[in-house]
Amino acid sequence: MAIREEKLNDDYIPLDYSGKNRSLIEKTNFRKKFKNFNKNVKKNWQLYIFLLPALIFFFIFHYIPMYGVQIAFKDFYATLGIWGSPWIGFDHFERFFDSYYFFRLLKNTLLLSLYGILLFPLPIIFALALNELRNGPFKKWSQTLTYAPHFISVVVLVGMIIAFLDPITGIVNNIIVQFGGEAIPFLTDPDWFRHIFVWSGQWQSLGWGTIIYLAALAGVNPELHEAAKVDGATRMQRIIHINIPSILPTVVVLFILNIGSFMAIGFEKVLLLQNSLNSETSDVIQTFVYETGLLEGQYSFAAAIGLFESAINIVLLITVNYLARKTSNNSLW
Amino acid sequence: MxxxxxxxxxxSFIGIIVLIVLYPLVFVISASISDPSAVSTGEMWLWPVDITLDGFKLVFQNDAIWLGYRNTVMYTILGTLLHLIVLLPCAYALSRKELKGKKIMLWFILFTMLFNGGLIPNYLVVKSLGMLDTIWAIVIPGLVGAWSILVARSFFQQSIPDQLVEASKMDGASDFKIFIKVVLPLSMPIIAVMALFHAVGLWNQYFSALIYLSDENLFPLQLILREILIVNEAAASAGGGGPAHAAGSFVEQVKLASQVKYAVIIVSTLPLLVVYPFVQKFFVKGVLIGSVKE
Incomplete structure (x- = not known):
């Protein structure tokens, strides 16, 4: 290291005999750089054309909406436009925080997300189990069949839930009644909403969620397993002491990504599963944004609530990423 | 042990999970060809009972479903084509070493993963562009995402050799020509992956249609399905609150709905389920390329 520095200095000193010369060098460097860039654009202009449609798209459909977020601090009138509407500061936020439904919305959103996060280990367990299978038709079919529900649309999924759980004609209640139980009004009972939402999500995504873990498990060094076998480790011990630590970095990264979309998950499904009788637990921040903003036309108010939600998301993402970096050295950045 | x-x-553990995942799917298929009363009493619980195709007949007679089907096919094809046209050149350009200012442009795109304006500002943009109640409201706002650009870019970086591009340049080919004649033919796997992911997304989405479309002639299949599977059903279970329907026609409608329900699920999901086993490996590949480069 020291030698290298010396060498650098050696190279530098002959050039640095006067300040005048030095600035000249910098100037020509800059000019050269600019000229290079210019030349580069001229030479490769077609590559820049390739980029153009995507950049324009991102500008219009991502950056203009970001600019439009300011209506959260304004009293938005369509006739005045985003720029022309008057500023009102944090009024919308205050109105939201003071409202009687604020606590309910926040609680429902957090509980629903937390419930989903609690089930985060399930695909990992399933992937560890699949990984223990020898390659063959059983493994292949298990994967193909459990991946399939991933491609079912959310409308069809909710349609299936409603049909299966119908209090009179649904198969679930038919079975309950057959065994002497009493039919349960699953869809209109607020107590059931969270279970239905989260477990139907697991049904749909459990198999698909294993793909990344299986890839990580395929990368585990087989020599580790050989060595452990020689030492007399059982399969279970090898899973716990070799496989799990090997995929831990993948797990941490996926967990952080999961937290990053903590409160956004599944809003479209909530909207479909929601009805007037279960709204006590199914009213979440995003459905409320949709209702007040698009159905009632209170654009500014709804934009403020939406902004509040993305602010929480970003704070959560940064916090979890920080904790992950401190505790496990694995993080997104 | x-x-x-x-x-x-x-x-056995895996077997049980496979059965749990499989059962609802088998049930839907069986229910779609069984006598509706056998389904609603629980007599039919696994295999079809009193096989009948009435449900499918009703589905095929329903104009709204056909129209929705046609619209969805149109949206999916157009949307996927546009997706590829915007995505591939951009990802390719970002994979080239000779492109200067790449970092800034990548950040410009990646930042949109972290923060977005949210539902209302997005809606206002679409509205102010006059896209409401047009096909563009469905295909344009979700045209391309930062994630797919990253995935396609890492594919190009890994599988298009630099020498190949440089040699073609020596021969005097322009970037346009190289991209179309040399790069694209070598990129069929990634084109398939990206097209499939986007097409499935378009086929299955209902929300943008719900907020951007009010003209029923433009409704995609998923919105029609929502009507049949969820909205009608909710009205029925809320205690016969079907508005503006005479009692007789309401009962008929409920009966029709229960017959049509399962058949319509099959009809709408069939294209995906038929193609799925053949393209599964592409999907898996897509997830994996995406996960290599965070």
């Missing part, structure tokens, strides 16, 4: 016992337990 010996290996044999472990294997047995592990296989």
């Amino acid at each position: 010996s290996d044999k016992v472990f294997d047995l337990l592990n296989k």
Whole structure:
């Protein structure tokens, strides 16, 4: 290291005999750089054309909406436009925080997300189990069949839930009644909403969620397993002491990504599963944004609530990423 | 625990999960060709009972479903084509070493993963562009995402050799020509992956249609399905609150709905389920390329 520095200095000193010369060098460097860039654009202009449609798209459909977020601090009138509407500061936020439904919305959103996060280990367990299978038709079919529900649309999924759980004609209640139980009004009972939402999500995504873990498990060094076998480790011990630590970095990264979309998950499904009788637990921040903003036309108010939600998301993402970096050295950045 | 016992337990565990995942799917297929009263009394619980195709007949007679089907096919094809046209050149350009200012442009795109304006500002943009109640409201706002650009870019970086591009340049080919004649033919796997992911997304989405479209002639299949599977059903279970329907026609409608329900699920999901086993490996590949480069 020291030698290298010396060498650098050696190279530098002959050039640095006067300040005048030095600035000249910098100037020509800059000019050269600019000229290079210019030349580069001229030479490769077609590559820049390739980029153009995507950049324009991102500008219009991502950056203009970001600019439009300011209506959260304004009293938005369509006739005045985003720029022309008057500023009102944090009024919308205050109105939201003071409202009687604020606590309910926040609680429902957090509980629903937390419930989903609690089930985060399930695909990992399933992937560890699949990984223990020898390659063959059983493994292949298990994967193909459990991946399939991933491609079912959310409308069809909710349609299936409603049909299966119908209090009179649904198969679930038919079975309950057959065994002497009493039919349960699953869809209109607020107590059931969270279970239905989260477990139907697991049904749909459990198999698909294993793909990344299986890839990580395929990368585990087989020599580790050989060595452990020689030492007399059982399969279970090898899973716990070799496989799990090997995929831990993948797990941490996926967990952080999961937290990053903590409160956004599944809003479209909530909207479909929601009805007037279960709204006590199914009213979440995003459905409320949709209702007040698009159905009632209170654009500014709804934009403020939406902004509040993305602010929480970003704070959560940064916090979890920080904790992950401190505790496990694995993080997104 | 010996290996044999472990294997047995592990296989049964996986077997149970596969059965849990499979059962609802089999049930829907069986219910779609069974007598509706056998389905609603629970007599039909696994295999079809009193096979009938009435449900499918009703589905095929329903104009709204056909129209929705046609619209969805149109949106999916157009949207996927546009997706590829915007995505591929951009990802390719970002994979080239000679492109200067790449970092800034990548950040410009990646930042949109972290923060977005949210529902209302997005809606206002679409509205102010006059896209409401047009096909563009469905295909344009979700045209391309930062994630797909990253995935396609890492594919190009890994599988298009630099020498190949440089040699073609020596021969005097322009970037346009190289991209179309040299790069695209070598990129069929990634084109398939990206097209499939986007097409499935378009086929299955209902929300943008719900907020951007009010003209029923433009409704995609998923919105029609929502009507049949969810909205009608909710009205029925809320205690016969079907508005503006005479009592007789309401009962008929409920009966029709229960017959049509399962058949319509099959009809709408069939294209995906038929193609799925053949393209599964592409999807898996897509997830994996995406996960290599965070």
